[in-house]
Amino acid sequence: MKSIVKSIPNTLTCCNLACGFYASIEGLASNYELAMYAVFAAAVFDFLDGLAARLLKAFSPIGKDLDSLADLISFGVAPGMALFSYLDILLYEFEWDVFPAAKLLLLAAFAIPVFSALRLAKFNIDTRQKTSFIGLPVPAHALLWSSLIVVMSGSCGLESELLFTEEMGLASLVSLPVLAVATSLLLVSEIPMFSFKMSSLAWKDAKTVYIQIAVSAILVAFLGVLGISASIIFYIILSLATKKNT
Secondary structure, three states: OHHHHHOHHHHHHHHHHHHHHHHHHHHHOOOHHHHHHHHHHHHHHHHHHHHHHHHHOOOOHHHHHHHHHHHHHHHHHHHHHHHHHHHHHHHHHOOHHHOHHHHHHHHHHHHHHHHHHHHHHHHHHOOOOOOOEEOOOHHHHHHHHHHHHHHHHOOOOOOOOOOOOHHHHHHHHHHHHHHHHHHHHHHOOOOEEOOOOOOOOOHHHHHHHHHHHHHHHHHHHHHOHHHHHHHHHHHHHHHHHOOOOO
């Protein structure tokens, strides 16, 4: 019975990995909304495996390594594949695919898994990140990109003339690679980011988390999928506004 209880965190981590694998398949197949849902499910399992490990005191070296490997697939490879697929579609639609140099834009998608791997490796050896983060967490980065691609591609059913004009498509083709590199650099930055691990439910101890949850709920309620992207941006801004030494 004890061995079964101890295996619960690793089982949840494997569920995270399975969701990430599915998200990678759907992202490469241009099914961006399904990929986003799978990344979100992976994030839920990622939260639960850590919670289960703490509650059950079921920490293990294999669990730590397995968690990093699962996170790399779910929050690095999966959004990277979705971005690669979307940029490739844009290249074809605007007939830029005939120019070999234009295909270099696709390399920006590689920044997401590469810097996610560096972020995870850094996290595993950085003793400063016990109760907070240094750099943008990979699940937040993955949710930002998964939701952003859904919005930009129109996969969620939005029909905004602002978003889906030819000019906007060309702007996306140029700006998204730059943005991918910029946000990927945030992963390995020295910027303090707050964690959702709360030592107390008291307002004074967890007010930042409560503010993030409340604002995120409002943004998603009013903006839908775009609200997810906006929530991650707000998380970065709130972390900067409340940063302290870790």
